[in-house]
Amino acid sequence: MSTILLAAQAAESVHLNEVLVAESGVLALAWLIPLLPLLGFALVLLLRSTLKETAAYVAIAMSTASFLLSVGVFLALRAEPGAYLVDVFDWIDVGGFTVSLDFLIDQLTATLLLVVTGVGTLVHVYSLGYMYGDERYERFFAYLNLFLFSMLMLVLGSNLLGLFLGWELVGLSSYLLIGFWFEDMHNAVAAKKAFITNRIGDVSFMVAMFYAFQKFGTLDFVGENGILERAHTVLSSDQAFILGILLLGGAVAKSAQIPLYVWLPDAMAGPTPVSALIHAATMVTAGVYLTVRMAPVLVESLDLMVLISWIGAGTALMAALIALRQDDYKKILAYSTVSQLGYMFIGVGTGGFSEGIFHLFTHAFFKGLLFLAAGSVMHAFANRTDIWRMGGVRKVMPITFATSAIAWLAISGVFPFAGFFSKDQILTTAYEHGFTGVWAVGLATAMITAFYMSRWFFLIFLGEPRWTEGETVVDPHGHGETTLHPHESESTMTFPLIVLAVMSAGAGLLNFTHHGLFYTWLEPVTALSQREYFEHGPLTEPALIALSLVAAGLGILGAFFAYVRRDVSAGRGAEVISGLPAELLERKFFVDELYETIFVRFGGVVADGAAWFDRTVIDGIVNGAGASARGVGSVARRAQTGVTRSYVGSMIVGAVVVLAILLAQVV
Amino acid sequence: MPIGYYFVIAALMFCTGLTGVLLRRNAIVLFMCVELMLNSVNLTFAAAARQWGGADGQVFVFFVIVVAAAEVVVGLALIVNMFFRRGTLDVDAPQLLRG
Numbered sequence: 001m002s003t004i005l006l007a008a009q010a011a012e013s014v015h016l017n018e019v020l021v022a023e024s025g026v027l028a029l030a031w032l033i034p035l036l037p038l039l040g041f042a043l044v045l046l047l048r049s050t051l052k053e054t055a056a057y058v059a060i061a062m063s064t065a066s067f068l069l070s071v072g073v074f075l076a077l078r079a080e081p082g083a084y085l086v087d088v089f090d091w092i093d094v095g096g097f098t099v100s101l102d103f104l105i106d107q108l109t110a111t112l113l114l115v116v117t118g119v120g121t122l123v124h125v126y127s128l129g130y131m132y133g134d135e136r137y138e139r140f141f142a143y144l145n146l147f148l149f150s151m152l153m154l155v156l157g158s159n160l161l162g163l164f165l166g167w168e169l170v171g172l173s174s175y176l177l178i179g180f181w182f183e184d185m186h187n188a189v190a191a192k193k194a195f196i197t198n199r200i201g202d203v204s205f206m207v208a209m210f211y212a213f214q215k216f217g218t219l220d221f222v223g224e225n226g227i228l229e230r231a232h233t234v235l236s237s238d239q240a241f242i243l244g245i246l247l248l249g250g251a252v253a254k255s256a257q258i259p260l261y262v263w264l265p266d267a268m269a270g271p272t273p274v275s276a277l278i279h280a281a282t283m284v285t286a287g288v289y290l291t292v293r294m295a296p297v298l299v300e301s302l303d304l305m306v307l308i309s310w311i312g313a314g315t316a317l318m319a320a321l322i323a324l325r326q327d328d329y330k331k332i333l334a335y336s337t338v339s340q341l342g343y344m345f346i347g348v349g350t351g352g353f354s355e356g357i358f359h360l361f362t363h364a365f366f367k368g369l370l371f372l373a374a375g376s377v378m379h380a381f382a383n384r385t386d387i388w389r390m391g392g393v394r395k396v397m398p399i400t401f402a403t404s405a406i407a408w409l410a411i412s413g414v415f416p417f418a419g420f421f422s423k424d425q426i427l428t429t430a431y432e433h434g435f436t437g438v439w440a441v442g443l444a445t446a447m448i449t450a451f452y453m454s455r456w457f458f459l460i461f462l463g464e465p466r467w468t469e470g471e472t473v474v475d476p477h478g479h480g481e482t483t484l485h486p487h488e489s490e491s492t493m494t495f496p497l498i499v500l501a502v503m504s505a506g507a508g509l510l511n512f513t514h515h516g517l518f519y520t521w522l523e524p525v526t527a528l529s530q531r532e533y534f535e536h537g538p539l540t541e542p543a544l545i546a547l548s549l550v551a552a553g554l555g556i557l558g559a560f561f562a563y564v565r566r567d568v569s570a571g572r573g574a575e576v577i578s579g580l581p582a583e584l585l586e587r588k589f590f591v592d593e594l595y596e597t598i599f600v601r602f603g604g605v606v607a608d609g610a611a612w613f614d615r616t617v618i619d620g621i622v623n624g625a626g627a628s629a630r631g632v633g634s635v636a637r638r639a640q641t642g643v644t645r646s647y648v649g650s651m652i653v654g655a656v657v658v659l660a661i662l663l664a665q666v667v
Numbered sequence: 668m669p670i671g672y673y674f675v676i677a678a679l680m681f682c683t684g685l686t687g688v689l690l691r692r693n694a695i696v697l698f699m700c701v702e703l704m705l706n707s708v709n710l711t712f713a714a715a716a717r718q719w720g721g722a723d724g725q726v727f728v729f730f731v732i733v734v735a736a737a738e739v740v741v742g743l744a745l746i747v748n749m750f751f752r753r754g755t756l757d758v759d760a761p762q763l764l765r766g
Contacts, residue, residue, distance in 0.1 A: 643759055644758045644759070645688070645689060645690075645692075645758065645759065648688055648689060649689055652685065652689070
């Protein structure tokens with residue numbers, strides 16, 4: 001394996017960000033961006049009985065204001081590029097160790113601010129209709145605001161600890177929202193699973209912070225003493241590997257990569273807008289954000305980069321395979337999210353940091369759209385999520401159909417929709433940096449992606465209905481029976497769909513050529529981590545693009561013949577693949593069962609042992625102390641006769657003895 | 668008069684009081700015996716102060732008198748209450764604090 005060739009000279013020609021302090025203008029007001037949703041959260045939660053349904057509008061107003069400020073920040077940064085520090089307050093100040101809760105605003109932050117507040121606001125609007133009539137309607141909006149606050153703290157943090165604060169808070173909001181309908185045990189369990197799995201990553205993240213502090217003496221990202229600029233001089237390759245892998249531990253948990261992806265599919269137990277916002281568009285990309293932010297550390301170790309790229313490729317492929325045979329259309333989207341996050345990790349691992357962020361950006365739109373469209377269908381079909389009992393939905397829900405079609409084409413990688421550009425640029429980078437194996441896996445995954453997403457789309461929207469108007473449906477959430485009358489959703493729900501559809505169709509144009517607008521926009525941030533990698537093969541970029549398009553075309557065509565041209569009225573029996581491989585995919589490669597056996601059972605044995613130790617040894621000591629005190633007391637209490645004069649007597653005897661001792665000393 | 672006489676008288680008074688406290692059962696008598704012991708100490712203080720010309724002893728006597736006065740107030744109140752509640756002044760009768 002060749003060592004990393006430094007492209008320091010090359011990097012010098014690119015304009016790096018200068019660290020500036022935001023003193024005036026909209027940048028100095030950036031602290032309002034997270035504060036407004038926090039205010040919204042507090043207001044809605046405290047006044048929810050007074051506000052009633054207007055609570056939703058308070059939350060939407062806060063989120064919109066946040067979005068407008070983010071746009072202002074974006075424009076200000078475009079006018080005068082740089083890495084701006086916004087002073088908020090010193091959080092911890094002990095001796096020589098200071099952690100300030102300052103915000104860092106550079107091109108990367110501004111991009112994520114726009115995604116988070118933009119998609120966030122749309123999801124708020126969508127929830128107006130989707131959550132209407134829920135008994136905890138106001139609380140839902142409070143939690144959405146809390147999530148926005150947390151996510152904004154995460155992307156704005158100017159040091160690892162600030163980022164970690166947001167990191168933990170998004171974990172909490174995610175837990176609250178997955179278990180939003182906690183009356184159903186299934187949802188509560190899913191929330192717990194998400195929280196605990198993330199906790200494993202959090203521990204790794206914390207150790208990473210300790211290690212970084214030991215090496216750098218600071219947790220700040222930028223500046224002369226910051227981690228990013230000094231990573232190359234301070235860390236040896238091995239140390240960078242240790243720090244990187246600890247950070248990666250946090251990232252794989254939050255961004256649902258192998259081996260910690262298991263929580264994300266279960267997280268679909270939450271309300272669908274939550275799946276769209278948190279578990280597709282924003283929170284799960286936090287891991288990608290972390291790795292891109294810390295990229296100068298990661299690139300110091302080539303082994304680590306290779307590892308990250310293979311984690312990404314493995315996750316992308318495995319999740320795509322599982323998605324092939326899921327029947328719940330939210331589950332399909334969940335595995336597809338895991339798979340697309342895998343692509344982002346391929347981007348990061350192969351040194352394509354801005355490509356990874358670009359895919360994060362476009363994915364937020366088309367995956368958010370897919371989930372919201374799925375929610376729209378669920379809304380119309382009384383929470384039915386089985387694709388085999390759908391079909392022909394295009395006739396009753398034309399807007400949902402049209403917008404879903406755009407999202408489907410985008411995720412499948414069809415030119416000129418957003419997903420084509422971002423995914424293809426990741427694969428091109430992987431190839432050009434010499435990660436040929438990763439590229440091949442990515443290409444195969446692209447084909448599978450096109451296939452399963454087409455299956456999703458065809459089975460829901462095309463063909464003949466496999467349901468009947470007016471049939472009785474038992475609500476899976478136990479809200480009794482209703483009759484089925486599918487209809488297009490109301491305008492508050494279709495409006496976000498249309499906006500996201502426009503973005504899914506057009507966002508790719510922002511980086512029409514590989515080193516286009518988006519790439520140069522992020523360059524001041526990513527230039528620090530430009531490296532030379534391996535020799536690459538003979539294929540040129542046009543050939544790579546052609547291969548991607550062929551893969552997407554084959555996938556769609558395959559699904560077309562399997563699910564549109566063939567008779568699928570038999571339901572699940574009409575599947576093309578059957579037998580052992582199908583079983584393996586349906587059971588998700590038995591990963592849940594494996595973890596159940598290894599960790600849960602083993603953990604149970606350890607816990608039983610600890611409980612036994614606690615009951616016998618620890619409790620034994622405590623009870624023993626009590627028993628011995630009681631034993632001594634039962635003897636000693638005889639001295640307490642209750643006869644006053646005997647007390648006086650002993651007092652006098654005592655006094656005489658003390659006197660005698662004193663006299664003996666004097667004499 | 669040599670100071671020894673004062674000390675002997677004070678010691679006799681103290682022992683009288685002490686014996687009374689130990690042997691008598693009537694609460695009021697007990698109380699008077701305690702006063703006797705206090706005053707024997709007062710006598711010692713006063714005598715010593717006069718003999719060696721220090722003011723400390725005399726100051727202490729005043730303190731003891733004040734404390735004794737306060738003690739009398741509380742003590743008599745207790746005794747009166749005890750009589751109303753139990754109808755007796757025998758200190759051995761209520762052995763409520765027996766362990």
